[in-house]
Amino acid sequence: MTDEQKHSLEKALWGIANTLRGKMNADEFRDYILGFIFYKYLSERLHLYADEALKEDGIVFADIDETTPEGQELLAAVQDASTEALGYFLKPSELFSAVAARSRKPGAFVLPELATILGNIERSTMGTASEEDFDHLFEDLDLTSTKLGRTEEAKNALISKVLTHLDGIDFRLADTDSDVLGDAYEYLIGMFASGAGKKAGEFYTPQAVSTVLARIVTTGKERLRSVYDPTCGSGSLLLRVAREVREVSDFYGQEMNRTTYNLARMNMILHGVHYRNFDLRQDDTLENPMHEGMTFEAIVANPPFSANWSAKDLFKTDDRFADYGRLPPASKADYAFVMHMLHHLDDKGVMAVVLPHGALFRGGAEGVIREYIIREKNWLDAVIGLPANIFYGTGIPTCIMVFKKCRETEEVLFVDASTEFVRGKNQNWLDEPNIDRIVNGFRDRVETPRFSHLTTREEIAANDYNLNIPRYVDTYEAEQAVDMKAVTKNLTALDQGMAEIDANIRKVCAQLGLEAPV
Template sequence: MSQSQQLQQLKKQLWNIANDLRGKMGADEFRDYILGFIFYKYLSDKFIRFANNILAEEGEGFDNFANFDTSNPEHLEYIEEVKENAIDEIGYALAPNQLFHQLAKRGKQDQAFILDDLADTLKAIEQGTLGTDSEEDFANLFEDIDLTSTKLGNSPDDRNELIVKVLSHLDAIDFDLSNTESDVLGDAYEYLIGEFASGAGKKAGEFYTPQMVSTLLAKIVTSGKDTISSVYDPTCGSGSLLLRVKREANDVDRIYGQEMNRTTYNLARMNMILHDVNFTKFDIKQEDTLKRPQHVGMRFDAIVANPPFSAKWSADPLLLQDERFSDYGKLAPKTKADMAFVQHMLHHLDDNGTMAVVLPHGVLFRGSSEGDIREYIIKNLNALDAVIGLPANIFYGTSIPTSVLVFKKNRKHDKDVFFIDASDCFDKQKNQNMLLPEHIDTIIKTYQARENVDKFAHVASLKDIHDNDYNLNIPRYVDTFEAEPDVDLAAVAKALQDLEKKSQETDATINGFCEELGIDSPFKVGS
């Protein structure tokens, strides 16, 4: 089976489990359970492979960690050795009786009540990292899996029955972690996140950026670079944007992110680990980025973001003393934090870095403090490199058109700004417009070529932008107006003459016919 076929099969299997077993529970509610259990199975499968590789060195009879007995003193010695090595290398450890397959088998074959043991196991994974380098990455990771919730069933037995069904279905699926180069499971996990996002409506904007938008931003910040030393997303959601940059680049050394929503923060950490990003290679923090930034003093090679559109924030005047905002002398309005995120990201952008951020169209032309900030970025920092208009209705929960703004501090093209109008680059689907791979290719090739394209792209000088009072509304620079075809006045005149002649001939014919009948013609002059 090819990797593509394997991926499609895995997507179908996982989504069928999620769809069939959630019952009346909302998709966004069941999301935390199914994604959490998939993650637990991944941790278990990965751990047992790791453990068996270590035990294989001990010789015959030590080939399966799952068969070890914690009550056997001889076995216990090896169990502790494996756990110690695992904590150092993969960041966590499990006991034989805590493995996913063991719990699923007990629940299915023995009809045992496993909820308490499952809760203890998930807690043990978190607590087993206390005092280690991976502590922060596993702390409270499973806190959103509430096995006592009546959403799973009215009684403990009802809840146990449902959870056993979910674990049994997942247990039957081979995640096939043998090929470390393959990202099939990671892709399937991303697919599930996207499917839950499409069913979550407006809430989806809190945690998920559509995959093709993520791909566009990732291709922009990796354009012309083989390796990325560090990538950062200040509103990272589920981490999909960061992981897309990792995929587009040949190598990403370190991944950084911050997310305000606790549940989404947990999902982002799971997503990193499930995509085989070692715990030493990512640093995801949970806090309000504008109010309490967690990566103070750091600069990043690449920055990507899809901040919540026109979010409210404090706009506290004391923030004018914050080095992120002080040079501008202005703060974004309380009801629209878009430019505050831009200021924050520019502050963290390395001198040779690239930043791509999705924003609502209003940031291109709104006045007041946003206009002043926009002017400062262009006139004083000269950091705006490109503006790309995207189609309407491509994001979950909102139909507004959006734009991608690209920033660089040391720009190669420092005398102009490149505008692309990609608002017609979409495939119309049932509920949403979709950017297709060919649309992404067109946009990226145009961005890299940086040349005028009739009705699609325009290189605007800084003087042009100054003359437009720093208004970046794309139609001011990319003329997409479709003029009516030139009218041949002589041909029109001749056609009118021919029409008049035919009309007169018709009148004459009718008049003659009426005379033969001895009646007055309605077309006879003077009648």
């Protein structure tokens, strides 16, 4: 598919989303439109798979008669195969195109059967390896909500309109070399994030920042055994890592918000990640970690900035926190996430996390933790200062901290990328040259005036383990020297010019019989 066709698909999907815009706020109609796109994707993917499986027998899946014993026997065989291969099953009458066609008939009322079909998708996975990945996946697509309309007829008319518009879009799933629908889905998530204000930070990291993190943790690698995000949001950051290498074997993540967790699972499946190759869990990562005993080759995260956490005394004996001597304060969980991630980082892995600037210099328990990481463990590899106002819902400047457990150097790289941005009307952003300069600065590890500096742990210790970037990267630009002789000459010339002007004014005033100004 060409870029023009891709943009056309994105435009069409966003246009359909706008059908619901006037009915509810952005994060609510997001759940509906993304849910219906996902349902259409599952239908088309199942349809393609079933037709291929039945091809040798000369049978078309959509033509199977569900009411006959022969048809039911065929469907049972297809179901066994598809739940193993795809993780779920749909009958021909449950396919998106079939429901959309029925919705267009005069007097048709499809809401009850549509709700049943979405439930059937989940039920088709029960007792199979994919059950957890589809469990309550459509729970946010509430077809009984009064936000869809005041009457059942109004709700049905609106949903039928959405189904019809979506049915007219070709997702081109037969093109196995293309991930256009995945790209379009990401585009929609980004568009919803841009309109969601502060809430956007709960589920989406700006694509450019995700790209920087992904390129950092994949530096020098073509394949990854595993990638993990403890605050995975919509899963976009995990998927961005996969774009930077030939293959990621397995994806792991945890997300506290149930709606966002559902979105992440949909995002994984829609991008063609097999249900056996991702393990996303829903719960509070700090309070109830779901991947204990596991380590990962790459870890990326954009945790909620300076969030609250319990900091309970029992965590002092938790393997994630016990060695540091102090727990992060209850009012700022930034280092709690860092310590959790370090606990899960493989000895040869790389970890990149976005944090607020305060994590670089705040004292107290956080200062003790920073000192332990640097002085005792030598795990800090780089600190990259990002521009202000590049995240949704907050204008604060942020940084990326990079950690490695088996470092071959004692030096720590500091990069000041605070000026690497394109100014926008409401929000700044990173373009490709900005991204390249930041990533190349990390990879090259060379000294660049007013941009990067390689420092020793001794220098950091001398700064009392304060990592504030201006202490290490000198961005001062000397003012241009002033030529005092030239300034004096110019002032003398100005004085002479003013004297001539004053003489002319006095002459004119005398001719007019007026008193000259003093």
